[in-house]
Amino acid sequence: MPKTTGASPVTTNVKPGTLLDGSKILLECLVREGVDVIFGYPGGVTLPFYDALYDHPIRHVLVRHEQNAAFAAQGYTRSTGKVGVCCATSGPGATNLVTGLVDAMMDSIPIVALTGQVTSSLIGTDAFQEADTFGITRSATKHNFMVKSVEELPQIIHEAFYIAASGRPGPVLIDIPKDVFQGRSHYTPVNSIHLPGYKFSNEGHAGQIRRAAQMIWEAGRPLVYAGGGIIHSGAANELKEFVELIDAPAVTTLMALGALPGTHPNYISMPGMHGSYAANMSMYESDLLIALGTRFDDRVTGRLAAFAPHAKVIHVDIDPSEIGKNRAVDMPIVGDVKRVLEKLNKVVTELKPEMSAARSEDRKAWWSQVRSWKEQHPLEPSFSVDEIKPQHLMAEIDRISGGNAIVCTDVGQHQMWSAQLIKFNKPRLWINSGGLGTMGFGLPSAMGAQYANPDQLVFAICGDGGFQMSLPELATLANYGLPVKIIVMNNGYLGMVRQWQELFYNNRLSQVTIDSFPEPEKLAGAYGFKGKTVERPEDLRKALEEAVADPGPYLLNVRVTPFENVFPMVPAGGAINEMVLGPPKPVPVA
Amino acid sequence: MIQVISLLLEDKTGALMRVTGVLSARGYNIQSLTVAPTMDPNLSRMTIVVDVESRLRTQVIKQMNKLINVLQATDLTDAPAVSRELLLLRVKTSMESRTAVLKEAEIFGARVVDSSVEGFAIEATGATEKLNEFIDVMRSYGDIEVTRSGLLAVSLESKKLRLAPPVIRGVAAQEDEEEGAAIYG
Numbered sequence: 001m002p003k004t005t006g007a008s009p010v011t012t013n014v015k016p017g018t019l020l021d022g023s024k025i026l027l028e029c030l031v032r033e034g035v036d037v038i039f040g041y042p043g044g045v046t047l048p049f050y051d052a053l054y055d056h057p058i059r060h061v062l063v064r065h066e067q068n069a070a071f072a073a074q075g076y077t078r079s080t081g082k083v084g085v086c087c088a089t090s091g092p093g094a095t096n097l098v099t100g101l102v103d104a105m106m107d108s109i110p111i112v113a114l115t116g117q118v119t120s121s122l123i124g125t126d127a128f129q130e131a132d133t134f135g136i137t138r139s140a141t142k143h144n145f146m147v148k149s150v151e152e153l154p155q156i157i158h159e160a161f162y163i164a165a166s167g168r169p170g171p172v173l174i175d176i177p178k179d180v181f182q183g184r185s186h187y188t189p190v191n192s193i194h195l196p197g198y199k200f201s202n203e204g205h206a207g208q209i210r211r212a213a214q215m216i217w218e219a220g221r222p223l224v225y226a227g228g229g230i231i232h233s234g235a236a237n238e239l240k241e242f243v244e245l246i247d248a249p250a251v252t253t254l255m256a257l258g259a260l261p262g263t264h265p266n267y268i269s270m271p272g273m274h275g276s277y278a279a280n281m282s283m284y285e286s287d288l289l290i291a292l293g294t295r296f297d298d299r300v301t302g303r304l305a306a307f308a309p310h311a312k313v314i315h316v317d318i319d320p321s322e323i324g325k326n327r328a329v330d331m332p333i334v335g336d337v338k339r340v341l342e343k344l345n346k347v348v349t350e351l352k353p354e355m356s357a358a359r360s361e362d363r364k365a366w367w368s369q370v371r372s373w374k375e376q377h378p379l380e381p382s383f384s385v386d387e388i389k390p391q392h393l394m395a396e397i398d399r400i401s402g403g404n405a406i407v408c409t410d411v412g413q414h415q416m417w418s419a420q421l422i423k424f425n426k427p428r429l430w431i432n433s434g435g436l437g438t439m440g441f442g443l444p445s446a447m448g449a450q451y452a453n454p455d456q457l458v459f460a461i462c463g464d465g466g467f468q469m470s471l472p473e474l475a476t477l478a479n480y481g482l483p484v485k486i487i488v489m490n491n492g493y494l495g496m497v498r499q500w501q502e503l504f505y506n507n508r509l510s511q512v513t514i515d516s517f518p519e520p521e522k523l524a525g526a527y528g529f530k531g532k533t534v535e536r537p538e539d540l541r542k543a544l545e546e547a548v549a550d551p552g553p554y555l556l557n558v559r560v561t562p563f564e565n566v567f568p569m570v571p572a573g574g575a576i577n578e579m580v581l582g583p584p585k586p587v588p589v590a
Numbered sequence: 591m592i593q594v595i596s597l598l599l600e601d602k603t604g605a606l607m608r609v610t611g612v613l614s615a616r617g618y619n620i621q622s623l624t625v626a627p628t629m630d631p632n633l634s635r636m637t638i639v640v641d642v643e644s645r646l647r648t649q650v651i652k653q654m655n656k657l658i659n660v661l662q663a664t665d666l667t668d669a670p671a672v673s674r675e676l677l678l679l680r681v682k683t684s685m686e687s688r689t690a691v692l693k694e695a696e697i698f699g700a701r702v703v704d705s706s707v708e709g710f711a712i713e714a715t716g717a718t719e720k721l722n723e724f725i726d727v728m729r730s731y732g733d734i735e736v737t738r739s740g741l742l743a744v745s746l747e748s749k750k751l752r753l754a755p756p757v758i759r760g761v762a763a764q765e766d767e768e769e770g771a772a773i774y775g
Contacts, residue, residue, distance in 0.1 A: 134604060139611055143658045146603065158759045163658060194756040197600060197661040321652035 010036050010057045016189050022150040022181045023052035026114075029157035030058060032189070035085050038114075039063055039072040039448060043089020044129055045116035048181035061451060061480060064472035066093050068444035070100020070171075073111045075448025078431045079406055081234065083165050084448065087114040091129030094136070094175070099438060101140040101171045106435025107255060108232055110169035112160050113137075117146070117177040133175045142170030150183035154190045162193060167200035168319040169232055200318060204335030204343060212290075212314045212331045213347040217355035219288035219312070220362030222248040225271070228255030228434070229293015229317060231427045235338035239292065240264070242341050245348050247363070249370045251279040253294055254419055257430040262403060262423025268370065269379055272300040273570045274416040277377035277579060280570065282370050283308050284577035291315045293337040296326040297435070306575030316340050377568070377581060379420045387561045388537045390414065390489055394421035396544050397459060397487065405457040406431065406449050410442035410466030413495035416566045418461050440469030443486060447473055450482045457485070457548060464490040464517055477553040478527040485547050486555045490517060491562045499565045503584070517557070524555040531555035591644045592621070594666040594673065594743055597636040597654060598751070601627060605659040609636065612653045618642055622740025633661065637673075637743045662751055666743050673743035676713070677721045682732040683709040691731050698724045 014020070014028045026049065030038075037059045042050040053060055063069045066088040073084030088097050094115040104111050118127040134146040143163050145156045153176075160172040216222055230239050230252075236259050243250045243266045251271045252259045260267045271279035283289070289311045294300075301307040304326060312330040315323050316337050323332045333340055381395035394417045401407065403425035409415040409432045424430050431449055433441040446460035462470070467488045477484055498512040524531025529552045534543035540558070547554040568579040599605050606625060613620055618640050625636040642650055647665060654663035666673070677700075683691050691710060695702060700714035709732065714724055718741065728734050 135607070138604065138607060139615060144604075162757060162759055190759065192756045193759045194754075195658055196753040198658045199655075199752060199754045319656070321649060321656055325649060 008036055009034065012057065014187060016187060018187050019184055020187045021048070021052070022153055022176070022183045022185070023049045025150065025153050025185065025187050026157065026176070026181070027052055027056050027058060028187060029154050029190075030085065033158065033161045034082065037061060037076070037451065038085045038087050039069040039076070040087030040114075041066050041069060041089070041093060043093050043116060045118055045178040046087065046089045046093075046181070048178065049087075049114075049116065049176075052181075060087075061447075061476065063444070063447075064475050066096035067099050067440070068447070068470065068473050068476075070097050070104065070111065070113065071438075071441055071444035072448030072451070073113075074100065074104055074109050075408060075431060075445035075450075076452045077109055077111055077448075078445065079428050079449035080452045081428065082452075083161055084111045085114065086111060089116045089129065090118055090133065091131045093129075094133040095131055097173075098137060098140050099436075101137060101173065103433050103436040103438045103441065104171040105140060105142065107433070108169050108228060109171065110164035111171045112164050113141075113171060113173040115173060115175050116181070117175045119178045120148070120180070123177065133173070137173045137175075140171070141173045142168075144173040144175065146175045147177065147180050150180050150185040153180065153185075154188065155193060158190050159193050159195060163195070163198065167198070201334055202318070202336040202339050204316070204333045204340035206343070208331060208333045209340065209343050210347050212333060213344060213351050214355070215288060215312060215314060215331060216246055216248075216290065216348060217351055218359065220359045221286050221310075221366040222246060222288040222290060222363075223282050223286035223311075224248050224250035224266075225253075225283070225289050225291045225294055226250060226256050226259050227253045227292065227294020229337045230256050230259040233293065233318075233336050233338040234427075235293070235341050236260070236427045238338055238341035238345060241345050242348070245345060245352070247367075248290070249282055249367070251275070251282065253297070253300055253434075254432070255434045256294070257419060258424030258427045261425050263425075268374065270419055271576070272297075273302070273572075274420065274566050274568065275300075275570075276374075276379045276420070277568055277581065278370060278373035280568070280576045280579055281373045284310075284575075285369070286311045289313045291317075292341070293317060295322045298326075301326065302570045302574050302576040302578075306577075308576075381421055383537065384561065385537060388535065388540055388558060390417050390491070390560045390564050391421060392537060393487070393489055393540065393558050393560060394418055396540055397461065398422045399541075400544055400548055401457070401459070403429075405429065405459055406446070406453060407459045407461060408432065408442045408446035408449060409460075410462045410470075411437045411439050411496075412463045412466065413491075413499065413564075413566050414461055414463045414489040416496075417489075420566075439463075439466040442466060443470035443484070444473050446484045446486075447476055447482055450484050451480070458483075460484050460486045462486065462488050463495060464488055464492065465494045465514055468514075468517075474524070474527045474553075474555075478529055482553060483551060484553050486553070487544075487547075488520075488555070488557045489560055490557050491560050491564070492517070493562060495564075496566070502565065503569075503571070503580075520555045520557040524553070527553075529553045529555070531557065533557040533559060535559040591642065591647075592667070593640050593642045593647050593650070594671070594741065595636075595638045595640065595651065595654070596664045596666050596671075596743055596745060597638070598628070598661045598663075599634055599636060599657075600659040600661070601632055601634045602659055605634070605657075606636075608657050608659060609638070609654060612650060612657070613638075613640055613642075616646070616650075618650075622738075624740045624742055637741055639741050661753060662749070664745060664749060666745055670746040671743050672746060673717070673741050674715050675718055675721055675741050676715050676739040677724065678703075678711065678713055678737045679725065679728055680711045680735045681709045681728045682734070684732070687731050691728070694724075694727050694731075698727075700724065 076084035381391035520531030704711035
């Protein structure tokens with residue numbers, strides 16, 4: 001059982017000018033990009049590459065399905081900030097990667113995917129395991145490449161890593177025909193790359209930053225609305241400084257949990273469809289939204305026409321196409337949010353003495369308003385003596401984590417309860433599929449995160465639906481001894497779909513019951529690790545502690561109240577201030 | 591509303607598909623598209639005419655500018671620009687009408703590029719509406735077959751071309767990591 005995990009730099013001793021085959025050149029370029037591990041699955045046309053990998057210091061994690069290679073690479077990236085790499089063979093291998101690529105695209109996650117392609121002379125002949133990977137993945141990636149000769153390989157590899165990690169990050173795919181792996185060339189290291197059309201500005205316009213600072217001091221009800229960009233650009237410290245300088249309440253989106261410590265006094269919580277009452281009311285009543293690295297997603301804004309109707313908007317984003325896309329902006333700043341905040345903090349400090357007094361009464365009133373919203377409808381776990389409430393489960397996980405565990409989730413009710421109730425002390429601990437909302441994301445991404453952080457406590461919180469989409473990877477966890485703690489929040493339903501059927505489809509529960517959940521002891525036991533079911537609220541804490549104390553992977557199946565729904569809820573197309581705060585009154589059945 | 595987009599892009603496999611993908615992914619139907627090399631053989635110039643909702647025109651241009659292979663995308667719809675189209679038309683005509691056809695062609699500034707007993711092949715350039723009229727006139731003389739180039743447009747303002755400079759990359763793993771850290775968290 002290979003046990004060496006964790007991110008550690010790899011070095012080789014390849015001299016420039018050496019005659020090498022394409023596979024070795026590719027590996028050397030990966031070393032130069034700082035790659036230490038590849039998540040992948042071999043196949044026919046990648047045989048030459050896997051042969052070169054056989055005695056190469058770059059390690060390889062053999063997943064059990066290519067989709068999960070892309071998710072594991074994301075887990076690696078999301079937890080470390082380093083570009084993750086996944087690899088698949090041509091045809092089915094490549095098509096299996098697609099969901100993971102689109103998922104990375106939606107959440108701006110920089111990963112590089114390597115795919116094999118049939119030999120150049122066979123391309124276009126419907127050869128065995130041929131697919132038009134270059135065409136299929138065009139819209140699934142930030143950019144993609146098809147390598148045509150071994151000579152252009154180094155250039156393309158370095159371009160791919162640069163494109164993935166710079167500007168607005170995203171996935172990049174490189175499609176490599178078998179004969180390019182096999183072709184030989186004198187290895188010439190690449191020292192610089194030139195992509196004349198790839199322009200992005202990091203710095204932010206000084207005049208706009210100054211005007212933004214003035215708007216901030218002129219505002220009576222400012223609100224900081226921070227998104228995933230804060231995590232990607234590593235701007236958490238700058239954000240904290242900013243929020244404290246202007247002393248405004250702050251909300252962080254689903255992509256940005258941990259951008260501010262969950263316990264920070266200025267932190268309100270998450271806004272949006274299942275955001276807190278206080279976060280959504282603050283959005284609605286604010287007179288200045290300071291949007292930082294976020295994209296006014298429909299799950300945040302609700303009905304756009306009724307979103308933050310009183311607010312002027314400052315929008316900082318590295319991607320100019322996000323500015324004004326969904327919401328008209330009063331002060332656009334195109335730049336890397338870290339660099340912009342560094343400068344903004346300086347100007348805000350400079351203007352503070354002369355400007356901060358003017359609206360200080362309004363600011364006090366604003367704060368007391370926000371606090372009272374928080375007190376009226378706090379996000380609190382609910383408990384029962386008869387059953388385990390899902391919120392009880394999340395509160396217990398929060399207690400064990402203490403804000404320090406990596407938490408990966410799937411998509412659905414459990415994801416929303418996790419986001420509402422588990423706190424994070426810092427960025428890169430909360431890992432979930434935000435934009436694409438991919439079921440089956442939690443377990444494989446936890447695998448990648450655990451590989452990169454071998455000493456950290458990593459939870460994969462899944463629903464009973466999403467967990468069953470990830471089953472093959474139980475073998476990978478066992479194989480590599482990755483001690484991920486899988487917590488299945490099992491309500492016997494595809495809960496979020498059922499919630500919508502209850503609320504909007506006259507309670508006609510169509511295809512949402514999922515019986516026949518496997519016995520966790522037997523399932524985990526079959527792979528050689530421990531599993532258990534817990535059903536009683538009084539047993540929950542002990543069961544979680546046992547799972548965490550176990551040195552290996554662990555499958556904890558938590559039977560929760562079947563008919564609990566997630567609230568608050570902004571119904572689709574509803575205004576953000578029109579939240580449903582709790583379950584509707586029971587209607588007698590005729 | 592009809593939008594005219596001019597693009598300067600790298601002449602690379604798939605570049606055309608990336609550009610048209612921005613439009614097709616949003617359900618827009620392209621009315622015409624022309625593409626040909628520029629003086630720099632590594633670059634192509636493209637003119638696209640497409641029906642886009644007015645409020646999304648800026649977004650389309652921004653999305654095209656985001657493409658790695660695109661050096662510049664410009665909206666020429668309301669900008670000072672000249673646009674022309676090329677038409678190749680074959681008309682079957684009777685012996686009696688031949689002189690009249692030639693006269694009409696002359697009026698439209700068109701040139702005969704082939705002549706046979708059956709009729710003529712004629713080349714015309716001009717604004718789209720003018721070519722439409724020419725087609726109507728020619729149709730009255732007999733069966734016609736038409737190929738049009740789609741609109742070609744050139745901006746009358748010189749817009750500064752902003753290009754990304756070369757980047758140091760791939761020198762050594764160690765240095766790379768530091769650089770990567772500066773860019774990405």
